[in-house]
Amino acid sequence: MVLVRVGSCGRWPEEVGALSLTEDVYDQLKAQIVRLELAPGAVVNEGELATGFGVSKTPVREALGLLARTGWIRVLPRRGYLVRPVELGDVLELFAIRRLVEPALARTAAATASPEAVAELRKLVDKESGVDFGRALDAAKSFHLRLAEIAGNRRLYSILETLVEEVQRLHYLQPDHVLTPGELRAHRRIADAIGAGEGDDAAELMLDHLDEAARTLTAGFAGA
Structure with a gap:
């Protein structure tokens, strides 16, 4: 999977420049959640995502942390991350x-x-x-x-x-x-x-x- 820029990671439009690898992964994962490519209730883990994106686990882990803090996913201890269901x-x-x-x-x-x-x-x-x-x-x-x-x-x-x-x-x-x-x-x-x-x-x-x-x-x- 090739990383492509799909968003601005919450930044004011005039401030958007080159994104870090973590921001790229964050934007890509968020877009996949929005488009249901990662469906509500799906469980993902760092290793599989890192392999899919062709990057190390570090930017994936940091991006998942951002997604958890913004409410898109939930941490499942020792299991991975749950894409938050919609109610x-x-x-x-x-x-x-x-x-x-x-x-x-x-x-x-x-x-x-x-x-x-x-x-x-x-x-x-x-x-x-x-x-x-x-x-x-x-x-x-x-x-x-x-x-x-x-x-x-x-x-x-x-x-x-x-x-x-x-x-x-x-x-x-x-x-x-x-x-x-x-x-x-x-x-x-x-x-x-x-x-x-x-x-x-x-x-x-x-x-x-x-x-x-x-x-x-x-x-x-x-x-x-």
Whole structure:
């Protein structure tokens, strides 16, 4: 397996440069968890992963430690590491947090976004309508993270990155519920409100969007 760069290890976009080997392994493993290549409940160990990546155990051990601290895996003493299963409570918690932070980010972005930034948001929405499942999800993730970047909030960017990636995993678990036309319209309307400088409208649209996404994913997860 060849290591490829798939993320920024939680770093602010302008600070992303060359990643260490540990960060590369961390990003690659996290991407595999999100895409279900490492399924919920799977048990992995350092030796097998090191062999698969073609690296020593040290960067793998360090990357697994980071994944454990960020909640993606759990340590199983003398057995390895468990990919954390997904429960209905996870869905509820994720969206409870997102409801608290993302409407405020949308409101702030409406006051600070340049025309170029708004154009970027609209391009991301266009990418979300593509037929490639993974790329559409990545574009949706980038849309939400771009709002945090436009708002200039580094800490919320880092927090939101993990939240959105966890929701991505939920979408992979329920591919029938990914990026409905309603979700695409919501993103486009949010971008339009930000472009018009309508902060209250952008915040309300974001809250409505998150509520609808939460209802859809919760219903699907519960087997409704």
